[in-house]
Amino acid sequence: MKGAQLTLGVRLRDDARFGNYLGDRNGESAARLQALTQDRTLPLIVLCGDSGTGKSHLLQAVCHAGEARGESALCLDMRELLEVGAGVLEGLSATRTLCLDNLEAVFGDPDWEEAVFHLFNRMGDEGHQLVVSLTEPPSAHPPALSDLASRLGHGVILQLALPRDEDRLRILGDRAAERGLELPDDVSRFILRRASRHTGELLSILERLDEGSLREQRRLTIPFVKQTLGWNTAAATGTTDTDST
Template sequence: METGLNTQLILDLPIRAALDRYDFLVTESNYAAVEWIDRWPDWPNHVLLVVGPTKSGKSHLSKVWQEKSQAFDHVQGDLAACMPHAANHEPICLDINGQVGDEKALFHLINWVKEHNTSLLITALEPPNAWGIKLPDLKSRLHAAHLVTLGVPDDNLLAAVMVKQFSDRQISVTEDVLRYLMPRIERSFSSVSDIVERLDAASLSEGRAVTIPLAKRVLAI
């Protein structure tokens, strides 16, 4: 089965070194989001929404921005915990995983961020119109924010990510192995991470290189 894989393109994809800590591939699927991270703090209405599927790079870009802006990372719990940071002019990073929860708290946080001339980065799986928001004022605030979408990765980007993840584990793979794997995994970054982890474990366990026969056995498990 042909994948349309362009191995030269994979080799040519630019790797962006962000703050010497986070390396990631910049392609058409994430270029707009990267550009807006770079434009900070020049964000319309002080809020940027980055939307994309699991393992699309949202967390990665969020970490880059946190390092750049020294933002407070709100992991979980009451959004009121963000208010003192906003009042201190600290940028805020917030992940919306599913439902918003306290809509009034998010509405007040957005107002607080704007009032104190700071910034709010919101990452989510889906755009705000899919969050089931009831509060009209919150809908209005989110509509006024700039939204960028991380696109679905194509074969070349997925293969490039796979090569990088193998490289991060100090594993070399041949073009034949890539061509074998690509049509046999789901088109997602999470699937790439999963197969790389499984092949790494099998390679270490058996003391052998990552080859097509090894990949066949791992995929069959």
């Protein structure tokens, strides 16, 4: 079962590390998380924040840091495990650092909540560390199992805020530079006006532009972005097309 369990872990993105987690609003929380996972005196850390705050990035960064220390580390997205069954958590307490992303996905399911509670206990008994992510603080959206709610409430809670537009522009620019792309300021601002503000979606757009630029051997310009992303018509976005440069 152990081998089957390990295949369920999230494949860590190489760029999901503490060193390139950007955004001044959450810099203090990210630094504290890094320090807490190095210190390891606290068995449970709870990351809270809306989608787009970088929770998944930070959980994977925790795993990368653990692996760099030569420790076992595993990140699981609880949304992807619902159909597998709560028994998949058995044996995972042997993992030195275990990260559970989107933990609220199993709230309301008695079998899952009990399995998570027992996993928390086993991790604590073995001196291992658990880091979980939630959209809201445990007090605002608690699980039905009171023991699990209490355990979450006693963890170290780190709150993440949505990035500002300045942070998003910096993220786009730095990620483009990592790919060897030149992303002019007017192009990045155009993307931000037209696209979702969700960081993950912005990075997916950048990946598409990188592939298109490489394939067509073209620089990133506003016309090229419009063509590649299908933003040639104002009707596609419901906005007035004033960016015809």
